[in-house]
Amino acid sequence: MDRNDQDTSVKVAVRIRPQNAKEQVDMCRVCTFVTPGEPQVVLGRDKAFTYDYVFDTGTEQVQLYTSCVEKLVEGCFSGLNATVLAYGQTGSGKTYTMGTGFDVTVLPDEQGVVPRAVHHLFNGINSRIQDAIKEKRDPPQFDVSAQFLELYNEEIIDLFDPSRDTSNSKRLKIHETHEGVIYVDGAVVQSVKSESETLDALKRGALSRTVGSTNMNAQSSRSHAIFTISVSQKRPVLQSTDASDSAGSQDWETLTAKFHFVDLAGSERLKRTGATGERAKEGISINCGLSRLWARTAKEQLQKELRVVKEKTR
Template sequence: MEAAAAEDCCVKVAVHVRPLIGDEKLQGCKDCVTVTPGKPQVQIGAHSFTFDHVYGSTASPPSSMFEECIVPLVDGLFQGYNATVLAYGQTGSGKTYTMGTGFKDGCQTGIIPQVMNALFTKIESLKHQIDFQLHVSFIEILKEEVRDLLDPTSLNKSDATSPNAGKVHVPGKPPIQIRESANGAITLAGSTEISVSTLKEMAACLEQGSLSRATGSTNMNNQSSRSHAIFTITLEQMLS
């Protein structure tokens, strides 16, 4: 792919190589991924894989990920573009940690808390020119069931973290449905959407949903999320 074409690509892939966790070190595990010096490339055995960015291990520090991969997306929100950051990997690979959907006690670790900070910093700088309105929603897909993590009537944390938790249904509340609108936009019909005006309010929504997520012990992580979580931030410019 030519350089110009690569810059115009709307999807980019970054690899975050996480360090070994305590249990893995105790078991004598070794890193199986080698980073090619000077290149966004990793090698597993005899196979090499090239990406747009590689972070962790001997590659760029994870702290660079936000500035290089996420800041341009945040800037795009204020120009009317949609943006999605998707963490993909097997259980225990570090998705929850990287994204920050294990948010609690005001922890600033992870992409989503950094996005929130960047959003409100940008809004503050534009407050004398433009008014914005923010809404958030937070859902979890677990065992083919969509759970609303911001619904106050949903299961409490002790129920949600049960390894035997099955499908969730709240009496009197219709299940959330994933629908496509006439213009092609994907919506989550029935999910709770909360209006927020401060960083503290948005952080409270992230923390509430994070504490409601289903977790369980796995061979790779004692507190591994066994589901897919989607935290959505909607930014609207208010007309004067």
């Protein structure tokens, strides 16, 4: 993607995780170098790659959140949709960065993107309501709901459905409307009223997520997980200063926004993960899903570039 194109809707951030204990014991060499002041990573001697953001090994969770996710969450209040998608090799730090593992021992500083975004969202909601009350305006009304799905071995599992592990569990199917909106029929959409309620729901779902141990990650995600927050905001329309317009009753507008957080399972080589049996079957399914996603993204990107070329040559 052309990095000078300010209208671009896709931004790529690369995060390099610090070496783990095993890599240190094995005296593995760090083969990445981040060019100071540039979003550029150099591999080996001279292979330089430039992205929208590059975060080196010392990057803290808060830095990553404020640099590239905060403004997307703020966009929800203006009715803008967004997706944050973590993609990478197994053990590279996707679940850690997204904060979807919900390890109970995680310190506040180590919280990932999702809990930070939920905090930011409810803070934003409360401050908008409080500001309106202080200024004696009609406060906006918010409806927030959440959905948590995993794609495991080609099957969609609803992590909010209490009957998912029983024989009563529903088989979920993906549908697409005429307008190209993708939705999953029959999945639980849970209404949430506060930060703690949302995080509790998310934690319950995360604990049921399929995780397994491989040689490359003791807590490897064996499924792709999608956590979606939908925000509906009904707010008073600002009145015109024209006296003749202000005589009528208050008009209201409704803005809706969807935020998807996607923590993909990592691409893996069976030889390196040492996976056999069920783990190997999962690994094959994960790799198939990722290559389809990659093919689709590449196709969309190509179509977009072709459109730009056609418009420029017109």
